[in-house]
Each structure stands twice: as structure tokens, then as C-alpha cells.
Amino acid sequence: MSHEFVLIAAAGLAISIVASVFSRRTGVAAPLLLVALGIGTSFIPATPHLELEPELILAGVLPPLLYASAVQLPVIDLRRNLSLISWLSVVMVIVSAVVVGLLVHLVFPAIPLALGIALGAVVSPTDAVAATAVGRRVGLPPRLVTVLEGESLVNDASALVVLRSAIAAVGVAGAFSLGDTTVDFLWAVVGAGLAGWVVAWVTVLVRERLDDPVLNTTISFVTPFLAYVPAEEMHASGVLAVVVAGLVTGAMGAKRFSARDRQTQTTTWATINFILENGVFLALGYQLPMLIDDAKAETSTGEVVGMVALVLGALVALRFAGLAWPALVGRYGPGDRGDRVRERLDQIEQRVDTWEPKDDREETRLRWARRRIARASADIAFEEREPITARGYVVLAWAGMRGVVTLAAAQTIPSGTPHRDTVVLVACLVAMVSLALFGLTLPALIRRMDFPSADPAERRDDLLTLMRQIAEDATDTLGPLDQQTVDGDPLDPAVVESLKDRFLPMLLAGVHRVAESRPGQREQALIVQRRYLDAMRDALLRERSIGAFSTETFKQVEGFLDREEQRLKA
Structure with missing residues (x-):
């Protein structure tokens, strides 16, 4: 049997x-x-x-x-x-x-x-x-x-x-x-x-x-x-x-x-x-x-x-x-629902902009409120x-x-x-x-x-926009490259020069190389890239929770980050 x-x-x-x-x-x-x-x-x-x-x-x-x-x-x-x-x-x-x-x-x-x-x-x-x-x-x-x-x-x-x-x-x-x-x-x-x-x-x-x-x-x-x-x-x-x-x-x-x-x-x-x-x-x-x-x-x-x-x-x-x-x-219901919701969101956003947080707790609440507003706005844009x-x-x-x-x-x-x-x-x-x-x-x-097909140019623009956005968020979180330190020591100027203008293009183009003039420079470059990669992933998760881009765009960017992460660990 x-x-x-x-x-x-x-x-x-x-x-x-x-x-x-x-x-x-x-x-x-x-x-x-x-x-x-x-x-x-x-x-x-x-x-x-x-x-x-x-x-x-x-x-x-x-x-x-x-x-x-x-x-x-x-x-x-x-x-x-x-x-x-x-x-x-x-x-x-x-x-x-x-x-x-x-x-x-x-x-x-x-x-x-x-x-x-x-x-x-x-x-x-x-x-x-x-x-x-x-x-x-x-x-x-x-x-x-x-x-x-x-x-x-x-x-x-x-x-x-x-x-x-x-x-x-x-x-x-x-x-x-x-x-x-x-x-x-x-x-x-x-x-x-x-x-x-x-x-x-x-x-x-x-x-x-x-x-x-x-x-x-x-x-x-x-x-x-x-x-x-x-x-x-x-x-x-x-x-x-x-x-x-x-x-x-x-x-x-x-x-x-x-x-x-x-x-x-x-x-x-x-x-x-x-x-x-x-x-x-x-x-x-x-x-x-x-x-x-x-x-x-x-x-x-x-x-x-x-x-x-x-x-x-x-x-x-x-x-x-x-x-x-x-x-x-959907056809005969209130047709101006999106406009009414967007108008309410604008009013709420105006009030939020007037807030002046006095401590870290209020600062956290302010960030949460702005994220909720952004997510609601993205939901309306998605429906449209x-x-x-x-x-x-x-x-x-x-x-x-x-x-x-x-x-x-x-x-x-x-x-x-x-x-x-x-x-x-x-x-x-x-x-x-x-x-x-x-x-x-x-x-x-x-x-x-005969459903309309996605415009390849528009999808490519969304992809580049999201990549630039999470890269900027990572920079805002960690600070510029020339201000980074590894074990308390500032980066080698050659490493900063190598990564400053090439890190994001390297992710987009899939280039698998870093500066290798000296072993110390390579180690610094890998540490800093991992650091920025983690910050970019956190930024991507925040953007995904808001949902301003399509799911396919998020998956493509996540794929880029995953491949780069695996390269850095190789």
C-alpha cells in the first residue's frame, strides 16, 4: 500500500x-x-x-x-x-x-x-x-x-x-x-x-x-x-x-x-x-x-x-x-461624499497645524493625528x-x-x-x-x-517618487551622511564621497558594489548603508500604513530594499 x-x-x-x-x-x-x-x-x-x-x-x-x-x-x-x-x-x-x-x-x-x-x-x-x-x-x-x-x-x-x-x-x-x-x-x-x-x-x-x-x-x-x-x-x-x-x-x-x-x-x-x-x-x-x-x-x-x-x-x-x-x-448614492470628507479633513488639518506641543507626549499625538489625516486623504484618493x-x-x-x-x-x-x-x-x-x-x-x-490598463510611465514615476520620499525620510531621521559616525568615529571622507550621491541610484539600478579602497572604508560603507536601509524600511512602512501609493508600487520598493539587504549581508 x-x-x-x-x-x-x-x-x-x-x-x-x-x-x-x-x-x-x-x-x-x-x-x-x-x-x-x-x-x-x-x-x-x-x-x-x-x-x-x-x-x-x-x-x-x-x-x-x-x-x-x-x-x-x-x-x-x-x-x-x-x-x-x-x-x-x-x-x-x-x-x-x-x-x-x-x-x-x-x-x-x-x-x-x-x-x-x-x-x-x-x-x-x-x-x-x-x-x-x-x-x-x-x-x-x-x-x-x-x-x-x-x-x-x-x-x-x-x-x-x-x-x-x-x-x-x-x-x-x-x-x-x-x-x-x-x-x-x-x-x-x-x-x-x-x-x-x-x-x-x-x-x-x-x-x-x-x-x-x-x-x-x-x-x-x-x-x-x-x-x-x-x-x-x-x-x-x-x-x-x-x-x-x-x-x-x-x-x-x-x-x-x-x-x-x-x-x-x-x-x-x-x-x-x-x-x-x-x-x-x-x-x-x-x-x-x-x-x-x-x-x-x-x-x-x-x-x-x-x-x-x-x-x-x-x-x-x-x-x-x-x-x-x-x-x-455607488451609482445613485451621495455623489459628493468625497468632497464633504475632504472638506472636513481640511478643517481638521487647519486646527492641527495650530497645535503647539508642549512635551514629547503631545508631539507623539500630533504626529499620530497628521498620519490619520494623511491616511484618510489617501483613502479618498484611492476611491477616486x-x-x-x-x-x-x-x-x-x-x-x-x-x-x-x-x-x-x-x-x-x-x-x-x-x-x-x-x-x-x-x-x-x-x-x-x-x-x-x-x-x-x-x-x-x-x-x-475593456478595463483601462495602468500607464507604465505613471507606475515608474510612482516608484521613483516613493523611493525618493522614503530616502528623504531616512535622511531626516538619521541626518546627512557626512554627520554619521561609526563607533563614535566620523566617517572617512572617501566613504562619504562614495555613498553621498550613489546610494539611492544604487538601489534603483541594482548596482552591487561599494567603495573598496581600504578594508576600513568598506566596513564603514556597509554599516552606514545598513543604517539608512533600516530607516528607509521604517519610512516605507509608514507610507504603506497611509496608502498614498498602489500596493504594486509598495511591493516593488520593498523588493528593492530586500535585495539590497541581502547583498549587504552576503
């Missing part, structure tokens, strides 16, 4: 690589290809029987998948889109679960209401992996990508809380309590937030003190499970705890981790995400013929097809209806620079693919439940049809929307 397992794992990795390459060249969603390849593989004679435990998916696969996405998502982007993400991932998930459950129960009375709501909870969360992969390739605006990613992170927790309540109701004569579900959901959010934050804070502090990439990577592996298990033991949402841990780790790691640790983390989690995500879709295709055989004993083919069509049609209609509300508010238009809402509505969570959650419905096999098959077919329907048509839809 061990040899069969190794063979299956090796074949799965090979198929995943082939599917990924083919997807990038053809534009077909990789999950759809993997499901098709899995189905084809299942018909090969003498292939072993494969049955994955649902708990293995939920507790072993889902936490690292969610963590891998959350740790890369900038908190500022999540904050700026929080209202829309919350609407889609909380309100619409609950509404979709209840509406789908009612429709299924009314049209197919043999399906109890609680089981119907369980089915609705299973199919309600969207999976942004395929949608964002397609969107980035064909020019989807970054803000829409952020909304899809943020929604897919949070809606998993919402759906699993509703599913847990619905499954519990299946065993008590089909009773379903909306009040109990609401209380469970509130505790799931609060408990998960606490668990995720504590785990992230502790692990980041430990990793900050370790100068070993192997140990750092190992702790990173364990972090999602450290968040998931305690939250589940507290009957909170384990998946939401993992998301919180990932977001907090990503935010704190920008300052506390070394450049090497950040780059290692990015590559490592991208690899883990690739293997796990592809493995789940491949396993679904492999198991699908067996699911069909199991469902035949209790439901006809016509009923399964009808239920799939009903559920998928309801999900599409609900998603369009749910996005119509924020679209209408990157609004979500009607075309954007259409794309968001059509990006309703279902994925890993649907496949895993469906199989957590207890064995022995009447019509359980039918519900599991319907959920899996809904996920597959949504991948085919949306995955094959989404690229054409995005192209037809």
Missing part, C-alpha cells in the same frame, strides 16, 4: 505540473483541467481505490491553503474594501445558504430543510484561485482581485459555521434555528479573532529572534495548525482563526522578518498552495465516478440534474442580486483613482466559482444521513459546472469589459 501511495502522489504531482503549464498556455482554468484528468485517470484499469477523509481536507489541507493566501494579502487593501467583502462573505453567504435550502426543500420535498440548508452552506462560498489567476493574466483591475481574494478568505468561515448548525439540526427532527446560528457565528468570529491574533503575535516574536531560515520555515508550516486547532476546540471558527493569523503575520512580518525570511516564506507557501490546491481538484475528479455510483441508489439521474440546475441558477441569481445593491448605492464601476460589478458577479471548501465541506455531512450521497454529489457537480461555466467564459468577459 505504501508503494501505491507514493506512486499516486508522484503521478498527481506530474499531472498537476502538466495541467498548470497547459492552463497558462491556453487560458483554461487549471482546476477544471485537473478534475477532467482525475476522471480520466479513474477509468484506467487496476487503479487503486482512493477515498479521502473529509476531516483530513478540512483540518489538514484547508488551513495551509487559507494561510498561504492570507499572509500575502495586504491589510490596507482588505481595510479599504472591507464593507463590500463583508457583504459578500458574510451576509450573502448566509442568505444564499437559507434561500438555496428553502428552494431545494420546496422543489424536492424528500430533502429535509436542514439538509437543504446544509447543501446551501456547502455551495455558498466562492473560491478565488481560478478567478484571480485568470484575472491577473487578462488585466483585471487590482482592486477587483483584492475583493475576490478577501471574499474567498472570509466566506469559508461563514459557510462552515452555517453548515455546522445545519448538520446539528439534521439530527433533531430537521429543526433549524436562525437565532442559534447567529450566536454561533458571533462567537466563531470573536473567538477566531482572538486565537488567530495570539498565535500570530507569538510566532512572529519567536521567528524574529531566529536567524535560521530552516527554523523559520518550520514555524511557518506549523502556524496555521496552531491557529486552527485551539479555535476549533473553543467551538470558534478554525478557518477564520487561520485567516487572522495569516493577515497579522503578513503585516508584522513586513517589519520584523529579514528579507531572506520574507522571500523564503513567499516561495515556500506558493509551492504548498500549488500542491494542495491541485491535489484536491485532482482527487475530486478521481472520486467522482464513485460518488455517482453511490447516489444512484437513492436518487434518479433526472432529480440530480434538476437539483444541480436549481442550485446553480439560484446561486447565480443571488450573486447578481447581491452585487446590484452596492452597485446602485480605483472606483468599482458597473463593469467591475458584472465581473465580480460572474466570478462565482466554487472550489476546495465546497468539495471538502460536502463530505463532512454525517454518513447514514438520508439523501446524504445525493447532496454530496450535487455539491460536487455544482462546483465542477461553476468551474467550467465561469472559468471558460470569464477571460472573454474581462476582455470585453
Whole structure:
């Protein structure tokens, strides 16, 4: 059996690589290809029987998948889109679960209401992996990508809380309590937030003190499970705890981790995400013929097809209806909101400018107030620079693919439940049809929307502006180069001359050399460059918290600083 397992794992990795390459060249969603390849593989004679435990998916696969996405998502982007993400991932998930459950129960009375709501909870969360992969390739605006990613992170927790309540109701004569579900959901959010934050804070502090990439990577592996298990033991949402841990780790790691640790983390989690995500879709295709055989004993083919069509049609209609509300508010709501907020900010700024701090405490409060004003002004500029238009809402509505969570959650419905096999098959077919329907048509839809592309010259100007700004902030913090000292001694004039006019250009151009006339000069140059590099990184974090530049610009500048940091440590 061990040899069969190794063979299956090796074949799965090979198929995943082939599917990924083919997807990038053809534009077909990789999950759809993997499901098709899995189905084809299942018909090969003498292939072993494969049955994955649902708990293995939920507790072993889902936490690292969610963590891998959350740790890369900038908190500022999540904050700026929080209202829309919350609407889609909380309100619409609950509404979709209840509406789908009612429709299924009314049209197919043999399906109890609680089981119907369980089915609705299973199919309600969207999976942004395929949608964002397609969107980035064909020019989807970054803000829409952020909304899809943020929604897919949070809606998993919402759906699993509703599913847990619905499954519990299946065993008590089909009773379903909306009040109990609401209380469970509130505790799931609060408990998960606490668990995720504590785990992230502790692990980041430990990793900050370790100068070993192997140990750092190992702790990173364990972090999602450290968040998931305690939250589940507290009957909170384990998946939401993992998301919180990932977001907090990503935010704190920008300052506390070394450049090497950040780059290692990015590559490592991208690899883990690739293997796990592809493995789940491949396993679904492999198991699908067996699911069909199991469902035949209790439901006809016509009923399964009808239920799939009903559920998928309801999900599409609900998603369009749910996005119509924020679209209408944005179009017909108060159009001068930005002007009114900017006017209030100007008034507050005028009052702040008249403050005369008397001590360090008041000076700190003054700096905090000015930063808050700058951040609010940047938020208004962001809304004006990157609004979500009607075309954007259409794309968001059509990006309703279902994925890993649907496949895993469906199989957590207890064995022995009447019509359980039918519900599991319907959920899996809904996920597959949504991948085919949306995955094959989404690229054409995005192209037809003709979203404006970013101007390369403007992006380059933003990059240079941000670099100059953080360099000036570093100079203001540390003072000019010719005033620096190393161990109390002033810098060698040759070192000052070498670095004074070349440090920032060296970062921008990637020049990997410093003055090397004498060993003492080189050592001084490296010490001072590290000093300014740290100050520039602090300035970059302050600018990121304000958000006057795009996320892509911040990432590019951080990449420059990371590469320079690694060069100086070499």
C-alpha cells in the first residue's frame, strides 16, 4: 500500500505540473483541467481505490491553503474594501445558504430543510484561485482581485459555521434555528479573532529572534495548525482563526522578518498552495465516478440534474442580486461624499497645524493625528483613482466559482444521513459546472469589459517618487551622511564621497558594489548603508500604513530594499 501511495502522489504531482503549464498556455482554468484528468485517470484499469477523509481536507489541507493566501494579502487593501467583502462573505453567504435550502426543500420535498440548508452552506462560498489567476493574466483591475481574494478568505468561515448548525439540526427532527446560528457565528468570529491574533503575535516574536531560515520555515508550516486547532476546540471558527493569523503575520512580518525570511516564506507557501490546491481538484475528479455510483441508489439521474440546475441558477441569481445593491448605492448614492470628507479633513488639518506641543507626549499625538489625516486623504484618493464601476460589478458577479471548501465541506455531512450521497454529489457537480461555466467564459468577459490598463510611465514615476520620499525620510531621521559616525568615529571622507550621491541610484539600478579602497572604508560603507536601509524600511512602512501609493508600487520598493539587504549581508 505504501508503494501505491507514493506512486499516486508522484503521478498527481506530474499531472498537476502538466495541467498548470497547459492552463497558462491556453487560458483554461487549471482546476477544471485537473478534475477532467482525475476522471480520466479513474477509468484506467487496476487503479487503486482512493477515498479521502473529509476531516483530513478540512483540518489538514484547508488551513495551509487559507494561510498561504492570507499572509500575502495586504491589510490596507482588505481595510479599504472591507464593507463590500463583508457583504459578500458574510451576509450573502448566509442568505444564499437559507434561500438555496428553502428552494431545494420546496422543489424536492424528500430533502429535509436542514439538509437543504446544509447543501446551501456547502455551495455558498466562492473560491478565488481560478478567478484571480485568470484575472491577473487578462488585466483585471487590482482592486477587483483584492475583493475576490478577501471574499474567498472570509466566506469559508461563514459557510462552515452555517453548515455546522445545519448538520446539528439534521439530527433533531430537521429543526433549524436562525437565532442559534447567529450566536454561533458571533462567537466563531470573536473567538477566531482572538486565537488567530495570539498565535500570530507569538510566532512572529519567536521567528524574529531566529536567524535560521530552516527554523523559520518550520514555524511557518506549523502556524496555521496552531491557529486552527485551539479555535476549533473553543467551538470558534478554525478557518477564520487561520485567516487572522495569516493577515497579522503578513503585516508584522513586513517589519520584523529579514528579507531572506520574507522571500523564503513567499516561495515556500506558493509551492504548498500549488500542491494542495491541485491535489484536491485532482482527487475530486478521481472520486467522482464513485460518488455517482453511490447516489444512484437513492436518487434518479433526472432529480440530480434538476437539483444541480436549481442550485446553480439560484446561486447565480443571488450573486447578481447581491452585487446590484452596492452597485446602485455607488451609482445613485451621495455623489459628493468625497468632497464633504475632504472638506472636513481640511478643517481638521487647519486646527492641527495650530497645535503647539508642549512635551514629547503631545508631539507623539500630533504626529499620530497628521498620519490619520494623511491616511484618510489617501483613502479618498484611492476611491477616486480605483472606483468599482458597473463593469467591475458584472465581473465580480460572474466570478462565482466554487472550489476546495465546497468539495471538502460536502463530505463532512454525517454518513447514514438520508439523501446524504445525493447532496454530496450535487455539491460536487455544482462546483465542477461553476468551474467550467465561469472559468471558460470569464477571460472573454474581462476582455470585453475593456478595463483601462495602468500607464507604465505613471507606475515608474510612482516608484521613483516613493523611493525618493522614503530616502528623504531616512535622511531626516538619521541626518546627512557626512554627520554619521561609526563607533563614535566620523566617517572617512572617501566613504562619504562614495555613498553621498550613489546610494539611492544604487538601489534603483541594482548596482552591487561599494567603495573598496581600504578594508576600513568598506566596513564603514556597509554599516552606514545598513543604517539608512533600516530607516528607509521604517519610512516605507509608514507610507504603506497611509496608502498614498498602489500596493504594486509598495511591493516593488520593498523588493528593492530586500535585495539590497541581502547583498549587504552576503
